[in-house]
Amino acid sequence: MNCEHFVTKLKYGKPMSDQGKHPKPGDLIEFQRVGYQHWAIYMGDGDVVHLTDQDGKSSISSVMNSSAVVRKDPLEKVAEKDNYRVNNKYDEKRKPLPTEKVLRAALEKVGKRMKYNITTENCEHFVTQLRNGRSFSDQVKNVMTHVTAVATVLLSAFAVFMFIKPITYISLPAIAWRRLLK
Known part of the structure; x- marks a missing residue:
C-alpha cells in the first residue's frame, strides 16, 4: 500500500482504488480528482449519470461556470486515470429512495x-x-470549515499586530525620553 492509499484509507475507511468492486445501479460513485471529488450515479451496464461541463471533463476549472449539463457516460471514461469507489455515505443521514425512482x-x-x-x-x-x-x-462543508479556520488565524494575527503596534509607539518615545534625561 503506497502513502496515498494509506491516507485515503484513513480518511475514508478504504482505499480509493476499490475499482474491483462492482457498483450496483443507484450507487453513488466518488472519483478522486486532484483537489476535489467528482460524483456520479451508477446506472448499470458500466454507465454513470453526472453533472459536468459540456465536454464531460469535470475539471477544477469548471467551477467558474454558472451552468452545467447532465451527461450519461461510461464509468471508465469519466474516471480516466483517477481512482473511484462506491460511496453511499449519505445513506446514514437519509434513507435512499427506491432504485427504480x-x-x-x-x-x-x-x-x-x-x-x-x-x-x-x-x-x-x-x-x-x-x-x-x-x-x-x-466537500463544500469541509472547504468552508478550512476557509473559516484560515480567516480566524489571519484575523487573530492582524488583531495581535494592531495591539502590539500601539505599545511599541508608546514604549519607544518613553525609552528615548529616559535616555535624554540621563
Whole structure:
C-alpha cells in the first residue's frame, strides 16, 4: 500500500482504488480528482449519470461556470486515470429512495442544462438529491470549515499586530525620553 492509499484509507475507511468492486445501479460513485471529488450515479451496464461541463471533463476549472449539463457516460471514461469507489455515505443521514425512482429521475435529466454553483448546486449535490431526496456536500462543508479556520488565524494575527503596534509607539518615545534625561 503506497502513502496515498494509506491516507485515503484513513480518511475514508478504504482505499480509493476499490475499482474491483462492482457498483450496483443507484450507487453513488466518488472519483478522486486532484483537489476535489467528482460524483456520479451508477446506472448499470458500466454507465454513470453526472453533472459536468459540456465536454464531460469535470475539471477544477469548471467551477467558474454558472451552468452545467447532465451527461450519461461510461464509468471508465469519466474516471480516466483517477481512482473511484462506491460511496453511499449519505445513506446514514437519509434513507435512499427506491432504485427504480433514482434511475428514472437520473435518465430524465440527461442532456438538460442545470444551474451550477460550487457551494450549493455541484455534482455531489446533484447525485445526493437523486439518491437520497436531499442534497448534501461534505466537500463544500469541509472547504468552508478550512476557509473559516484560515480567516480566524489571519484575523487573530492582524488583531495581535494592531495591539502590539500601539505599545511599541508608546514604549519607544518613553525609552528615548529616559535616555535624554540621563
